Amino acid sequence: MSPDASRRNEQARRAVIEAAFVICVERGFAQVTIEAIAARAGVAKTTIYRWWPSKAAILLDGVEMHRDASAGFPDTGDIMVDLTTQTANVMALFQGDFGAIWRGLIAAAQSEEFAADGVRRILRGSIDACVARLAKAVEAGQLRADLELELAVELIYGPIYHTWLLGTRPVPPDFMPTVLQALTPALRPQTP
Amino acid sequence: MSPDASRRNEQARRAVIEAAFVICVERGFAQVTIEAIAARAGVAKTTIYRWWPSKAAILLDGVEMHRDASAGFPDTGDIMVDLTTQTANVMALFQGDFGAIWRGLIAAAQSEEFAADGVRRILRGSIDACVARLAKAVEAGQLRADLELELAVELIYGPIYHTWLLGTRPVPPDFMPTVLQALTPALRPQTP
Numbered sequence: 484m485s486p487d488a489s490r491r492n493e494q495a496r497r498a499v500i501e502a503a504f505v506i507c508v509e510r511g512f513a514q515v516t517i518e519a520i521a522a523r524a525g526v527a528k529t530t531i532y533r534w535w536p537s538k539a540a541i542l543l544d545g546v547e548m549h550r551d552a553s554a555g556f557p558d559t560g561d562i563m564v565d566l567t568t569q570t571a572n573v574m575a576l577f578q579g580d581f582g583a584i585w586r587g588l589i590a591a592a593q594s595e596e597f598a599a600d601g602v603r604r605i606l607r608g609s610i611d612a613c614v615a616r617l618a619k620a621v622e623a624g625q626l627r628a629d630l631e632l633e634l635a636v637e638l639i640y641g642p643i644y645h646t647w648l649l650g651t652r653p654v655p656p657d658f659m660p661t662v663l664q665a666l667t668p669a670l671r672p673q674t675p
Numbered sequence: 676m677s678p679d680a681s682r683r684n685e686q687a688r689r690a691v692i693e694a695a696f697v698i699c700v701e702r703g704f705a706q707v708t709i710e711a712i713a714a715r716a717g718v719a720k721t722t723i724y725r726w727w728p729s730k731a732a733i734l735l736d737g738v739e740m741h742r743d744a745s746a747g748f749p750d751t752g753d754i755m756v757d758l759t760t761q762t763a764n765v766m767a768l769f770q771g772d773f774g775a776i777w778r779g780l781i782a783a784a785q786s787e788e789f790a791a792d793g794v795r796r797i798l799r800g801s802i803d804a805c806v807a808r809l810a811k812a813v814e815a816g817q818l819r820a821d822l823e824l825e826l827a828v829e830l831i832y833g834p835i836y837h838t839w840l841l842g843t844r845p846v847p848p849d850f851m852p853t854v855l856q857a858l859t860p861a862l863r864p865q866t867p
Contacts, residue, residue, distance in 0.1 A: 641829075
């Protein structure tokens with residue numbers, strides 16, 4: 484492929500992803516269609532179908548593209564400070580444009596294997612980063628030596644997903660600090 | 676309405692709900708359509724639309740119908756035993772036919788207000804029952820006096836929904852006993 488054609492392809496790819504994001508944020512995942520994306524991006528439907536198998540695939544590519552630019556798990560040396568910062572970032576992301584896209588992908592993941600694989604792959608990166616940070620805190624004596632780290636991630640992030648996906652109550656602004664405080668006796672080393 | 680017509684209506688309603696359940700379990704929520712339900716139940720599409728606004732509404736009615744028959748939160752007098760029993764019941768439900776339906780309704784709830792309201796209403800009943808049981812355990816001195824009970828429900832059930840909806844890892848058979856054991860220092864009264 485010539486450099487010009489390659490650049491045009493890359494621009495079209497970005498236009499498609501951008502269009503899918505905007506439609507999802509403005510109208511919700513259920514309203515995202517290949518027709519609407521093609522119209523907004525100024526790209527033929529056939530081109531889109533040549534590159535992606537479904538709308539979920541387009542949004543997944545977009546999420547993975549944006550994630551590359553984002554920083555890793557914070558590390559100030561104090562695990563509770565870092566968990567507070569990181570969960571606040573996650574809550575803010577979920578309330579913003581990214582939240583609309585991520586919510587749609589998780590919904591799609593309940594019935595589409597392709598979306599389920601993508602969601603799993605993206606989360607695996609985040610979970611591994613969190614587990615690595617928790618492992619460092621265990622070494623530093625800030626967390627229980629016998630803490631199952633994968634389980635600890637589920638204890639910490641489970642309540643976020645529970646309230647966010649199930650909508651069981653309005654989430655107070657201090658929700659995650661309260662969760663972390665409640666979990667502290669389960670996370671901290673036992674005092675002798 | 677005559678007693679006969681009323682009985683016929685009730686039979687048709689049940690046939691529609693039953694058909695929606697079977698299709699959802701066999702083929703997944705995405706494949707449930709009013710056409711397929713009508714064909715399977717032997718009921719006209721127009722009749723279905725007169726009674727329900729969407730497929731989610733049919734499944735929600737079915738879930739609420741089945742729930743009436745189910746028992747409340749277990750109460751043996753030992754809260755950790757009861758939480759172990761109840762979470763094992765939930766995990767078993769999620770792995771069975773009910774899980775396919777509940778998973779579809781939660782997916783629909785991410786973009787449909789009607790489904791979101793239904794999911795919230797059903798969960799509210801379960802959460803209130805759990806909170807009442809936890810309150811009794813606080814009174815009995817089995818749980819921390821300062822435990823926020825709504826938050827405690829999210830700490831306990833958050834990890835179930837996290838693993839079940841996000842599919843981040845294969846769930847081991849002893850998953851919830853392990854979660855409850857890990858949470859015990861956060862739930863139990865502090866030893867002096």
